[in-house]
Amino acid sequence: MDILLYDREAEARNFWKKTAEARGFSLETESTWSRPERLPQCPIIIADQSAVDGQFSAEVAAAAVLRPHQVIVATGAHFGVTDVIQMMSNGVEFVIEKPFPQEGFMSKFAKVLDSSQERQRCKREFEDLHSLFDELTNKEQDVLDFVLKGIPNKRTAEELKVSVRTIEARRAKVYLKTNSDCVAELVRKVDRLQSLKEVFEPHRGVQDGNLEVVPPKMAGRRDQRGVHTGPDNARYSSSVGPAETLSLSTAANAATGIGISRHHSRGSSQVFS
Numbered sequence: 001m002d003i004l005l006y007d008r009e010a011e012a013r014n015f016w017k018k019t020a021e022a023r024g025f026s027l028e029t030e031s032t033w034s035r036p037e038r039l040p041q042c043p044i045i046i047a048d049q050s051a052v053d054g055q056f057s058a059e060v061a062a063a064a065v066l067r068p069h070q071v072i073v074a075t076g077a078h079f080g081v082t083d084v085i086q087m088m089s090n091g092v093e094f095v096i097e098k099p100f101p102q103e104g105f106m107s108k109f110a111k112v113l114d115s116s117q118e119r120q121r122c123k124r125e126f127e128d129l130h131s132l133f134d135e136l137t138n139k140e141q142d143v144l145d146f147v148l149k150g151i152p153n154k155r156t157a158e159e160l161k162v163s164v165r166t167i168e169a170r171r172a173k174v175y176l177k178t179n180s181d182c183v184a185e186l187v188r189k190v191d192r193l194q195s196l197k198e199v200f201e202p203h204r205g206v207q208d209g210n211l212e213v214v215p216p217k218m219a220g221r222r223d224q225r226g227v228h229t230g231p232d233n234a235r236y237s238s239s240v241g242p243a244e245t246l247s248l249s250t251a252a253n254a255a256t257g258i259g260i261s262r263h264h265s266r267g268s269s270q271v272f273s
Contacts (some may be wrong), residue, residue, distance in 0.1 A: 002043055007048035008051050030051070039067060039070075061087050073095075074092050122200075126199075132178045144174050144186075153168055
């Protein structure tokens with residue numbers, strides 16, 4: 001299954017089925033929304049207002065927070081500005097208003113598919129890098145920490161109270177286990193892993209087992225301590241253009257600069273109407 005659609009309207013379900021088949025993707029439909037933590041594993045989830053009995057924007061935003069490896073698409077009619085900002089600032093990648101546009105919809109749907117493929121690629125990259133660094137022992141990790149700080153082997157040996165030769169041997173194992181040929185490559189891999197952790201690890205929205213959905217007024221990035229730094233320091237990007245916002249241009253303008261998608265793997269959230 002490539003796409004899971006939650007929608008109670010038969011016409012919309014038929015529309016999505018034909019659209020998916022036209023692009024060679026498999027689609028399954030459900031009439032009732034599942035709790036975010038119970039959603040199945042599939043690349044794309046489309047959630048319509050008709051299938052959600054609770055507060056729609058909060059439910060879909062929670063799904064995006066809990067499932068960063070999946071593309072979440074929200075559909076419905078008469079979205080409010082606050083609802084759109086809440087969904088997009090929490091990682092919902094596309095918001096599409098009903099009735100669906102007849103012209104150019106396939107090109108818009110292609111963006112959903114492209115985003116999904118990119119996210120799956122980044123997830124595999126994250127898993128590969130994570131497995132490499134998981135192979136390091138605690139002592140090798142200590143040496144890696146000194147390498148990343150630019151501290152030479154002699155000083156590292158003094159700090160860890162071992163010989164320089166021991167540090168050289170551990171450093172060589174770090175290079176070997178992480179498939180790195182030099183310091184520059186090692187640093188690049190560590191930086192990339194940290195960037196992907198911001199996307200694919202649940203700390204962004206789940207703390208101490210409790211789900212936290214960022215409300216619109218708090219929309220912005222968190223620093224490494226989990227503190228909101230606000231829009232000025234946000235590592236987000238917006239690519240919502242006036243040709244793609246139409247009646248939701250007010251919402252898109254309100255979201256611009258606040259933070260409507262994560263950089264690196266998250267792509268750019270967009271409003272279609």
